[in-house]
Amino acid sequence: MHRDHPQRRNAGAAPTDFGQGFTLIEVLMAVMLLAIVLPAITAATGNAVTVKSELAEDEVSAAILAREIHEMARGLARQPSGSTGARTGQGVLALDSLVGARFSPPLRSDRTAESTRSEWTQQVDIVVYALDDLQVPTGESATQAFSRHADRLLRLNVTMLRNGEAAGEFGWWITP
């Protein structure tokens, strides 16, 4: 004599009869599936958010470090120093020292090195424009612009590199 067990009764039946509700096995399987899928989804989303916020942090760090150069440039002497392409804070004698300059570790505006961010590099360049035409560079050197400073405007370009890879480009107009 067979006992009329519900699980056995439904075994082999095609679709579940919703009128009778879900069986415990079905619910357990659904919960198990959710238990596997949900953490995966959450982890994936969390990773995406983490990556996004790391990228945002990189953007912020790059902007802050680039602004240190801008702040430094505003206070530098506008006279020929005879030294371009500075590599350290000590090499920054005047504004033209920033032409082709590259700082790693990056510099703060007071010309001291930011050694805790050694993965960053500040790559600096200065381009000369006529005050009446800010579209086409004049091709002059920064030193030449100093002698014609009333008619010129300088474009300070700072490219930020993180571990050698470009992480942002920033630019400001500054006075010669």
Added chain:
Amino acid sequence: MRRPGSGTPLERRPPQAGFVLVGFLLLISLVTVFGSTYLRHVLYDMRNSESSRHVSDASDAVDSAVAYAEQRLRRGDFDLSASIDNGPRAALLTATDLGDGHSGLQIQSVDVDGIGVTLLAEVALVPSVNSAGAPDDLPRLDAATVNDLLNDPAVPKLSYNGTQTVTGADLYGLIIIGNSSTLTLDDVTVHGCIVSADVLTAAPFGAYDAPTAPSLIIGGDVRVQAADFLPGVAMVMPDGLVTTSASPASLQCEGDLVAHDLTVNGLGALRGNIATAQPASLDARVMRPGADRGPRAWGAGLDDVQQWEPSFLAFLPRHDAVQDLGTITGFSFP
């Protein structure tokens, strides 16, 4: 096995089935709420970082526009209305004439969502002269003033000819620099006026001749304070050259300054009118403090030629008007 006497057999469901369905629906609801809340948080976070970047870009654009405005003002160009492109953002400059030698300047970089930066500034203007290059077009001491000075025994006359250097001294009187002469001052305070020798004659200067022009070199910290015998006048060298040496130098000038060429690379403050044959070359760090809200008068004994140039750029605090507060507090974030 059926009980005896029971009628039609009933379809029996497992007693837990209904509750399991309810539980499952509750679980789905919980997951949906959790997921949507988390997604909303992520979206807000992304929007917030985008807004921060927009504000940062706007701030950079405004900084660039200030540099542009400074250059235009330095050149004597007061029609400042322009749009300055600074990469991802642009800044709009709008200038308005406030009268009394003052101009208002608004520098704004705001996007369509109202996110950005606005800077208000006021520019004070002082009279200045740039002649076409001829020393005789510049102001000079009039004949009566020269006569009074030369005949006043209380005014010492210190003449410097050839190449001379004065270091660490206080000089009082009329400092006279001869033709073809160069005087270098280093850590010197002058109580009086520095003039070129030809200023004390009635003869015209003629064309500017650089090799024979009297030269004053600021070799260190120098302060020139106009004295009572020639109030408001610090230097009169229409045929001469005033410049700073390569070493760091600072010039503080309390009085009007007339020179054919004026170059100040370094620090300093020029509290007086300036008249030059060539546009003066002043370091951005040289201050030109204004004199009240009206035009500054020229020193006694000098021709009074009125032209304007900027002397001071002041940034004004921005106060939100009461009528704006409702809009600000009621702003609905998209």
